Amino acid sequence: MLFDGVEITDDILMELAKELLPRSYAPYSNINVGAALLTKGGKVYFGCNVENSSYSATICAERVAFYTAIAQGDREFDAIAITGIKNGDVGEPFFPCGTCLQVMREFCDDDFKIIVEKGFENESYTLKELLPNGFGL
Numbered sequence: 001m002l003f004d005g006v007e008i009t010d011d012i013l014m015e016l017a018k019e020l021l022p023r024s025y026a027p028y029s030n031i032n033v034g035a036a037l038l039t040k041g042g043k044v045y046f047g048c049n050v051e052n053s054s055y056s057a058t059i060c061a062e063r064v065a066f067y068t069a070i071a072q073g074d075r076e077f078d079a080i081a082i083t084g085i086k087n088g089d090v091g092e093p094f095f096p097c098g099t100c101l102q103v104m105r106e107f108c109d110d111d112f113k114i115i116v117e118k119g120f121e122n123e124s125y126t127l128k129e130l131l132p133n134g135f136g137l
Contacts, residue, residue: 079113105134
């Protein structure tokens with residue numbers, strides 16, 4: 001896929017996700033998450049987590065990216081890169097929560113690629129691997 005004339009690799013998509021970390025609003029958990037969502041048409045949409053003191057109003061980076069894309073008319077997706085830091089430190093990979101996986105299930109094929117950062121390497125999984133029995137009507 002191309003984005004602004006550049007082929008989007010997993011590494012580039014992850015670097016784009018990292019750019020969202022400073023925009024995250026996480027005063028309660030101190031967990032900052034960024035996501036970059038690649039459409040089948042080559043567009044990239046971005047998201048960061050936004051917490052709220054009521055917790056139920058908190059939204060994950062992945063859903064921000066998906067809902068922004070959907071609001072712009074895109075509904076065919078190829079991959080998402082997700083990265084995060086906790087208390088300013090890079091640690092274990094940040095996987096999507098169950099709610100985010102279910103949102104992905106609504107709009108993506110089983111082979112939709114989910115890229116997470118483990119150490120300084122990227123690992124990719126399919127949606128089917130992370131949500132083998134997702135709900136659907």
